[in-house]
Amino acid sequence: MRDELKIGFIGAGDVNFGGGEGPWDHASRLERLGGVRVVGVADPDTGRAKAQLAKREGPMYRDARVYADHRTMLAEAKPDAVWIGVPPNAHGTAEVGKDIELACVRAGVPIFVEKPLSSARPERVRKVAEKVSEADVVTSVGYMFRYARAIDAIKAIIDETDGGAKAFLARYDCAYSEIRKREWWDVRASGGPIVEQATHFVDLARYLIGDVDIESIKALSIGGGDPAGRLLDVPVLADGTRCGADVPPEFAAARVTAAVWRFANGAVGSLTHGTLLHRKKYETELEVWGDGLRIALLDPYGDCRALVRRPHSEDAEEMAFSDDDPYLTEDEAFLDAVRTGDRSRIRSPYGDALKTFELTWAITDAAAA
The missing domain is CATH 3.40.50.720 (NAD(P)-binding Rossmann-like Domain)
Incomplete structure (x- = not known):
């Protein structure tokens, strides 16, 4: 050693x-x-x-x-x-x-x-x-997040629940007003918001539930070049250029992506990602459903906590994890x-992360089709 x-x-x-x-x-x-x-x-x-x-x-x-x-x-x-x-x-x-x-x-x-x-x-x-x-x-x-105590707890609850998880639902709404990085707004440089950002929740889908049937993926998006993709608070760089202004419409980062899929074990999953919020604070959460089970993971990047409703109960237990540092x-x-x-x-x-990377691209491609 x-x-x-x-x-x-x-x-x-x-x-x-x-x-x-x-x-x-x-x-x-x-x-x-x-x-x-x-x-x-x-x-x-x-x-x-x-x-x-x-x-x-x-x-x-x-x-x-x-x-x-x-x-x-x-x-x-x-x-x-x-x-x-x-x-x-x-x-x-x-x-x-x-x-x-x-x-x-x-x-x-x-x-x-x-x-x-x-x-x-x-x-x-x-x-x-x-x-x-x-x-x-x-x-x-x-x-x-694979190292987070909250995810350890959720994984253990899934494992002890009869029939395991039936559904995974993830929502990630990014605050874009302060993203002053040219490459982030151009999918040629970033890969797009699913590849670059929502990848954390895509990875949790695999880590908590299992691998995804790639052929089952269906997705829609609002592209950065679509009329509905116009944003009001896009940041301006030091040189006076508005982020993304010089990016051809077909390469502009998506504003919204909504995807659904089936896991190899039969469970279903969904992800909705948005680039819609103003200022700095993101809104992120995910849920896992099973027979009698609902777990909601709230604000995992900040005041992380989980609400757990277990089988044969109508009460929700709150578990707090705000003192955790999975980066450490x-x-x-x-x-x-x-x-x-x-x-x-x-x-x-690296080899396992490649599977998550491939899945983020499969979602991106399905949304662009």
Whole structure:
């Protein structure tokens, strides 16, 4: 077992260092966990990388160097593990420069990859997944809800309910007013809101209920170029450009997507995703139904709680989980696997995450048909 691990970050943005519209921040979680030493931060924008390090203190960063290219960092700093937190269109394929995962596993370096696996089509990402599997290094993909105590509780209740789950219903309404990222509004760069954002709930459908019969998927959407897709509060960038204004209509991110499907075990599922709310707060929830069972998971990104009505009862029990930090737990599980070689605590290895990625694209394609 290795005590102190040398780690590297690929990407000096919000995912690895915090900020933006989400609760991500792997660096701060790793500071809390300890036992690691940052030896490199790779980002083409070296100024941003230096600024991130300038805000960090403590012995964890004493040997940290900034690199413009991840390949140089791998060769010179020789990290024991890396966190890949870059835009969807910057990784996940075999294309030179976007082959970050391949460069790492060829060097024998374990990888933690933030979702989505890429913005590219699944057929291109499958080739990467094959090489990752052949390399047999430790991998983890950032589907943090798999590590949430709320999901552990829901999964246990489903397992103890006669007949299991019969239906999965997910609703995710994103607040778009503050999303000042050009790529988010362009499906060529992001993959679209199901691939990039609703992927967390698609993954929970698989994790809680099981795999989906891809042929059963039916979906509809309101496209960004549709008359009904006009939005009132689209943010303006620093250069005065309104987000998405230069995106051809056929590549504009969908405003609403509604999908239904059948699971391989016979249960049914649905997902409705919207890009409709103003300001910053999202509204997210999901439900699981069974024989006599209704579970509602409310505000899983914030004041997380579950309402549970069990068989033979009309009362709903409330379970609170607002003090949980699944991001911390997933980072701890990855570190433990790298140190010990025991991968049993990793709940979303690369190969399994590929199945979620393929499902998000199947929903996206069904909605566009």
